[in-house]
């Protein structure tokens with residue numbers, strides 16, 4: 246039972262969809278109290294949570310600006326934070342940022358550079374431009390709402406809705422509906438909506454060596470499995486998960502200069518179109534959650550649950566303004582990034598607030614495969 250728990254919890258945590266999904270599929274295996282206790286234990290959380298201690302999500306959710314320090318990720322995608330974040334501009338020639346009031350357009354500079362690169366490549370491939378969803382909070386960490394991951398600046402959500410050919414107003418970006426690509430009864434892609442351009446966009450995103458995983462709805466994975474001809478090697482990176490029916494989630498590996506960033510396990514070598522995908526088209530993953538109000542991991546995490554460097558990240562000085570930490574690609578005065586020392590101390594801020602903005606060279610460096618175990622998708626039910 247515990248093994249099943251562990252896998253389910255990590256599945257939910259690493260994929261940014263929250264732990265609530267886990268409970269539905271696990272409740273048949275455990276009495277409810279045991280379920281909650283096991284979840285808390287596996288999350289590394291105290292049995293008496295955060296009544297007195299401040300919750301990490303409140304502290305990180307309140308940060309308006311990044312640290313004005315060299316870029317560095319601490320911890321894991323679902324349990325960490327990052328320093329030296331930069332913002333993607335609200336508008337570029339080939340992208341627009343959605344839901345700006347959330348202030349989640351921050352990421353590791355390598356992530357931001359890659360999103361901009363994807364937007365250019367996608368346009369060259371015939372996609373009208375990217376609508377950018379959540380990346381991370383200015384200093385990462387657990388979020389006040391939504392995702393379990395997106396904590397170390399290396400995850401980004403990109404909408405599957407093509408960019409309109411006009412610059413949207415702030416209000417439009419807050420309210421425009423996304424296109425749901427998947428029928429929620431059959432879990433299959435709506436064929437009237439899916440186009441070869443969607444496939445090309447995902448293929449392009451998967452083509453970058455630093456992209457380790459792309460999370461999509463199982464229906465989208467199935468559509469790709471059923472239709473992609475020729476080179477199918479990139480399907481390995483496309484991983485099915487709950488939600489992700491209007492956007493895909495692009496995750497890059499730990500970047501140079503982040504010795505305390507925990508890598509995820511490499512994806513299996515095959516295209517993932519066989520048995521593991523078939524499980525998603527059984528009833529088990531879709532049973533309703535009987536306990537939807539149970540606390541999620543992000544609601545319980547305190548600073549003690551995060552890497553110790555995250556306290557220094559909270560305390561580090563910020564830039565003068567968001568603009569001072571906005572990434573402008575080649576226009577950023579850059580120094581070639583050098584590996585950070587292992588000490589958790591953070592470099593001092595400079596007057597300009599742009600110290601440590603890395604060279605784009607850094608953004609496209611292949612990431613080493615490190616054998617830190619991350620559980621694989623849950624095996625099919627027997």
Ligand SMILES: [Zn+2]
Pocket residue numbers: 260261392395400401402493494495
């Ligand atoms: Zn995401």
